[in-house]
Amino acid sequence: MFRTIRASFRAFSTIGVVQSRKRNAWRYPAGFFLLGTGAAVWWTSKSVHADRRKQKINPSHFMALPITNVDKLENNPDDMRTRMELMIMRVQADFCRALEAEEFAGKRFTVDRWERNEGGGGITCVLQDGEVFEKAGVNISVVSGNLPPGAVQQMRSRGKKLSDGPLPFFAAGVSAVIHPRNPLVPTIHFNYRYFEVEDSTGEKQWWFGGGTDLTPYYLNEEDSVHFHKTLKGACDEHDATYYPRFKKWCDEYFHIPHRKECRGIGGIFFDDLDEPSQDDAFAFVSSCANSVIPSYLPLVRKHKNDAYGDPQRTWQLLRRGRYVEFNLIYDRGTKFGLHTPGARFESILMSLPLTARWEYMHEPKANSREGQLMEVLKNPRDWLKLEQKP
Amino acid sequence: MFRTIRASFRAFSTIGVVQSRKRNAWRYPAGFFLLGTGAAVWWTSKSVHADRRKQKINPSHFMALPITNVDKLENNPDDMRTRMELMIMRVQADFCRALEAEEFAGKRFTVDRWERNEGGGGITCVLQDGEVFEKAGVNISVVSGNLPPGAVQQMRSRGKKLSDGPLPFFAAGVSAVIHPRNPLVPTIHFNYRYFEVEDSTGEKQWWFGGGTDLTPYYLNEEDSVHFHKTLKGACDEHDATYYPRFKKWCDEYFHIPHRKECRGIGGIFFDDLDEPSQDDAFAFVSSCANSVIPSYLPLVRKHKNDAYGDPQRTWQLLRRGRYVEFNLIYDRGTKFGLHTPGARFESILMSLPLTARWEYMHEPKANSREGQLMEVLKNPRDWLKLEQKP
Secondary structure, three states, X not given: OEEEXXXXXXXXXXXXXXXXXHOOOOOOOOOEEEOOOOOEEEOOOOOOXXXXXXXXXXXXXXXXXXXXXXXXXXXXXXXXXXXXXXXXXXXXXXXXXXXXXXXXXXXXXXXXXXXXXXXXEEEEEEEEOOOOEEEEEEEEEEXXXXXXXXXXXXXXXXXXXXXXXXXXXXXXXXXXXXXXXXXXXXXXXXXXXXXXXEOOOOOEEEEEEEEEEEEOOOOOHXXXXXXXXXXXXXXXXXXXXXXXXXXXXXXXXXXXHHHOEEOOOEEEEEEEEOOOOHHHHHHHHHHHHHOHHHHHHHHHHHHOOOOOOHHHHHHHHHXXXXXXXXXXXXXXXXXXXXXXXXXXXXXXHHHOXXXXXXXXXXXXXXXXXXXXXXXXXXXXXXXXXXXXXX | OEEEEEEOHHHHHHHHHHHHHHOOOOOOOOOEEEOOOOOEEEOOOOXXXXXXXXXXXXXXXXXXXXXXXXXXXXXXXXXXXXXXXHHHHHHHHHHHHHHHOOOOOOOOOXXXXXXXXOOEEEEEEEEXXXXXXXXXXXXXXXXXXXXXXXXXXXXXXXXXXOOOOOOEEEEEEEEEEEEEOOOOOOEEEEEEEEEEEEOOOOOEXXXXXXXXXXXXXXXXXXXXXXXXXXHHHHHHOOOOOHHHHHHXXXXXXXXXXXXXXXXXXXXXXXXXXXXXXXXXXXXXXXXXXXXXXXXXXXXXXXXXXXXXOHHHHHHHHHHHHHHHHHHHHHOHHHHHHHOOOOOOHHHHHHHOOOEEEOOOOOOOOOOOHHHHHHHHHHOOOOOOOOOOOO
């Protein structure tokens, strides 16, 4: 159903560095350098005029070559498909490099660039068994084809008006789940995506969706406020109503009904965003994606050396069991992905932790640190005290 | 939604033993002994005539008091509800005691008897963190009420004709999942259930369902043949077509579509069994339930002292990750249970292992022992070579 090429990131990034160093010394002709591992690097000089219409793409910063042919991307700089693909490629690379920089012994992401028979493909970057990150997955996908019936049904149930017959679609998105080893460092998840569907009349619908949310194992009020404040900052640049609306949506979405608890302390979540304009919505989604590193990396740096023992580790694994429950039973993306023909399940399930635990009838004491977290998961907080403000 | 009483099994079984010892010395009057833990034990002498119509019920062998009032059970000995409840109570107790006998240091099941506001209840027995069994759950439930809409839809999609309006139902079943610590000992799952639905016209439909299946971490051909042969023996007593039909159904049901592999080496699985008669179907289901111990316990005894190391343990945890995937994404019982109002999720999720693991893109070498298992999971075998026979 798909073809995977494992690109040695080390080799790839080394080439990238060599190129950057030589950038001012001499110029490559526009073209491809086929690496031994099968990944191709394409590089050329920046044009003198920084006009988006004429700007050449430099994929050496990316984790692998874009999914869409670089010529095509360069020839369609204003198309939202191009802008989204380049944005998610950049976000993926920035985030992977930021995480790698936190590792103590230079552990790197492995990079799998894969193609989908039905159209498009993706780049799955996973760092497994690191010292700081037990399992970190950062994925981009750029896919197209005809909407599978399950997706049509799901979209219609959300109120989308879709005609009968084949519905050509395009989807591009970045998603990541980071499971750190230290139970004092929270898990983060984010996902930003762009969707286009063409009707039988040729009419095109488009929308954006996404969100960022945090799943701590131990509650740290200061961290929680920092996280939410950073997301609010990204939202407020665009619309003052976004943060409160999308914060609430996040609490409602990342909820485990059978346990009557949230997966984590929330963040923001939204879908079907198609206003005020495509440019504005893209700018908003870009701001959100850009806020991931400042929202999360300070928490990693602050806690990655914190001391912990077996009881904290066991609690972390139990909470990860809940994470697995949410992702496999309720998460729309996972369910939809696994039921889509030709889906690359390894890229969908990279969100699962390396290890998880289920104990029958486990319930922490109310006044314990574990119990304090549970209290917040059962009753989501207004972290920025917005409702108390005039 | 439900009320749980944790009965100390140790206390309960001690009482049982005391009673058995004294059985010939003196007689309790018919009545209840309320234990300090809240569980009640009811005992009386056997009637002289072993007629089912007159036989008194001795619940001291059970893990807790039956869900249905004992008087009611005694007054309706021929009702299939009574016969099923007593059968699953006995199977639960026999299986729990057989497993406890395999533990080295006397680890016992904890017993939770719970009641459901909507009608009925259950008994959940869990042995966690034993030396031989890392997590073993054996559950019975006897529930009634009106069918939730999701269940109606599911049953209609299976071809059941159900009228509109409220549909009173009764369901009684036993289910168990045993996750041993030693990776050389396989995991077993079984579930036997009886269902009744009453139409608005007062017409009653009934059927049985269930199965037993094995999930080894390492393939042992002799064990696999023993397991399937024992199940075939139970089937053949009733209908020579049962084993081949239900073996195939099992391979099809316990399948993980996104991985294109089976959960284990199969066994038997069937549903909607309502022929040739209620008595015959009950006798068949009883034979199946009775075959669990002889199919499985010999494998536990054979391998519980086998030597293993970290690589085998890691492989076991990875396979358990697949078990979690099947149960949370595909298993009809789990999905239906978690979406049913008032369901006791702890009893549903007791099937999950204590620990599980997910590695990105893990694939064992084809010629390794792990690869040999994968070959069988990808291509289910005709263990008893039935298709080669004349």
